[in-house]
Amino acid sequence: MRIDHLLAAGPTRSFEFFPPKSDEELATLTSTLHDLEKLAPSFVSVTYRGGRASRQRTFDLVTAIQRDGRLVTMAHLICVGHGRDEMREILEDYRAAGVENVMALGGDIPDDPALVASDFAHALDLVELAREVGGFSIGVAAHPAGHPRSPDRASDRRFLAAKLARADFAVTQFFFEVADWVHLVADLADLGVTRPVLPGIMPATTLTGVVGMARMGAAVPASLLDRLEAAERAGGAPAVRAAGVAAATELCEELLDAGAPGIHFFTLNRSTATREIHEALYGPDGVRRP
Secondary structure (H helix, E strand, O other), rough: HHHHHHHHOOOOEEEOOOOOOOOOHHHHHHHHHHHHOOOOOOOOEHHHOHHHHHHHHHHHHHHHHHHHOOOOEOOOOOOOOOHHHHHHHHHHHHHOOOOOEEEEEEOOOOOOOHOOOOOOOHHHHHHHHHHHOOOEEEEEEHHHHHHHHHHHHHHHHHHHHHHHHHHHHEEEEEEEOOOHHHHHHHHHHHHOOOOEEEEEEEOOOOOOHHHHHHOOOOHHHHHHHHHHHHHHHHHHHHHHHHHHHHHHHHHHHHHHOOOOOEEEEEEEOOOOHHHHHHHHHHHHOOOOOO
């Protein structure tokens, strides 16, 4: 099932995982997949950070889920460190395995200089190659605050519009205020682009995690930070977690009310917070609560 077709049929809900690096991580992910499969997601996606080992882990996980036949899958691909012929082979392998959905990303610049070289200048080049190979619904990344390497927001929006002119949909980096998504979608509409933009959601459940989120390009706003700190004073770490999950649930409700085409959850390979938010939004029967 293609994700563009799912989006055309109505709002989606989806979960993102990363490929395990150890038997312990595999056990955690297996348990998480078991838990979240019960929620009947529209699709699941698997990330890929680069390097041959990571690429193979992503391929193995995506194709294993695909063979199982119970979940629609999307494979992440990155430009950095890949030649055109190599990437064509990867895409053809996915297509042969029955995978119909890919996420075309530029990728983070790795510390190892040997992994930097690429035949692709931008993610748009990877989108074009996936179109050339054919048979895929193609997603791209969107950054509500602008990509960290973009010189300014205006140029970031123009480049995103160019990607979406050839891709089918976008998934955003996580963010914390509904206005971030609303403004992003409005900016794209002003540029003549109306492709679906799925908001990416990751709850801030620890005060220490807030620092890491800011490094990833999505700073926690002062109002949410104040809420988390007040929860910590009142009830410690469990209260902080509960406040973060509640804030993420409220954000999802606001996004759906604002017309978001679905919700994409960054799970970090854990199911608990995602299940709690999903339950609050959709209830046990998977239907959104009024």
